[in-house]
Amino acid sequence: MIHLQGITKSYTTGAQSLQVLKGVDLRVEAGELVAIMGSSGSGKSTLLNILGLLDAYDGGQYQLDGRDMAGLSERRAAEMRREMLGFVFQSFNLINFKSAAENVSLPLYYQQVPRKERTRRAHELLDRVGLLDWADHLPSQLSGGQKQRVAIARALAAKPRVILADEPTGALDSSTSEDVMVLLKELNAEGMTMVVVTHENEIARACGRTIRLRDGLVETGMDVGA
């Protein structure tokens, strides 16, 4: 599903150039649940942004579902995100003046799905994550765990091929973290491909495979989960 080969990325701040990714090779097959671990500064967030087409890469090759992602225009990138990818963020990133259902249906809005259909699907997804009764609540009226479940429902809305989660449990306490991970594992069990960036071993252990990043490179031979 995801195939990275020799991906490099550097950031230039002023005169200094910082090489964040130094040639990452990575392969994620369809239906996998993969954790990406690494200390801060190891480049894991950058890698996730590149996977999510939110950031461009300097060199190497990125194939998503067999399609080359090199040199996408902003417009094409937006379209690809819309069709292929679902995002789950550490800080949820729900739009705070929209209700849970409206947040969930936002990706469908950008796909120009008719309103009725959007609402129906949003309710279906909220039901799936156990929050149907909160459909009309604003994010401010939800707990952290509920917010993340709404965010997961939103990530699922456009029926993506891959879900990218950036520290999905980073802002949650341990029991709600567990709930969220259970939900993610259930979705994975239903066939969804997932990449989870985390620095928590427990989370990584819940995933099928762990990839460690260190100084912009994938560490080989380490498999924490095994």
Next chain:
Amino acid sequence: MRWWERDPWLELAQVFLRNPFRTFLSSLGVGWGLFMILITVGASNGLEEGVKSDMGNRVKNSAFLWTHRTTMPYKGYPKGRYFNLNTADVAFLEENATSLEAVAPRNQLGGWRGGNNVTHGLKTAACGVYGDVPVYKDIDPIVMMEGRYINQRDLDERRKVAVIGKRARQLLFERDEKAVGSHIQIQGVTFTVVGVYRSQQTGEDAEESENNIFTPYTTFNHAFHMGDEVGWLSLLIREDVHGDTAMAEVLRLLKAQKSIHPDDDRAFGNWSMAEMHEEMSTVFGAFRWVSFVFGGLALFAGVIGIMNIMLITIKERTRELGVRRALGATPAVIVIQIMVETLTLTVVAGLIGGVLGVFALEALDTYLAASESNGIFRHPHVTLDVLVTALTTMTILGAFAGILPALRALRVQPVEALRS
């Protein structure tokens, strides 16, 4: 954006209603700008209307001409010579002046601050008495209340008939007394009243002119021993000829006729309504222009205010915009969203200001009409073209105001926005 659908507008409403007070404050400027344009333009229209109606809707293409003394010697005549126009000159002008529609000779007796000269029974009054021709009614329109105006047969037969003003009637007759058919004495000469009129002017001017009495020009000259003398000429200039051109022609003809030096401009006095109208139109045109410019500046300041608030909002909504991008909003979608938000805020604010402005003018107009004041301010209003221009200007400004915030929104990188 698919604007015919409900969703984009719901989105807009959500964005604006998130902080209703700030939305209100930021749109106040544009509303106020449009309000001010309408009020000031309306007020200057009202002033123009008031001043023009104060002049009694006197025919715009009328002019008046009288004689002074000559100031240059010519053809053996010394300077300082007195001369008069006479009936022959009227006929000469009617024959030869191509720029005139009509020529009306006039003579006057008594008038402003004059002594009592008219009696009816035991009542006396001090009136302006004029010798007139029928065409004068086309030059200075009056409204007949009873009876008729002077006609050609009155002149031909030198009938001793008189048309009296509303105020002259009040002074000379009892309220329930029949005026038409009654006799009045003007400086001892008996005239039969054939009509009563009122003026189209307002205020003191109206009172003054309703105190006048019109008699046939021929009768007047005969009765009051004027011979063929003409006091002054009232001219009706053809619509397609400019007032100055017409007056130049008339003066050239009359100078030749009366042996006056062609350059002796001070031998005649003249006054032209067209000139007056032109001057006033210039003044009021400038008024309107100034109000439009100042209102426009207020509008501009308002639009800048909206742009400013949009820029601030973009800053606040960085994360929201980033999320939208991550969820698949293309750059074009974001640009359109911000442009439409700015434009909608501007247009809605402007429309509210505009509607309030129109209502305020309407209310003022109604109040003025009800108070029946005869001041020089009446019927304030704006024409549709002013409204359309103001709204168009506002829309264009609003569209421009959206560009900068939209570009700012476009610069928001999803990565940056989502960095926690």
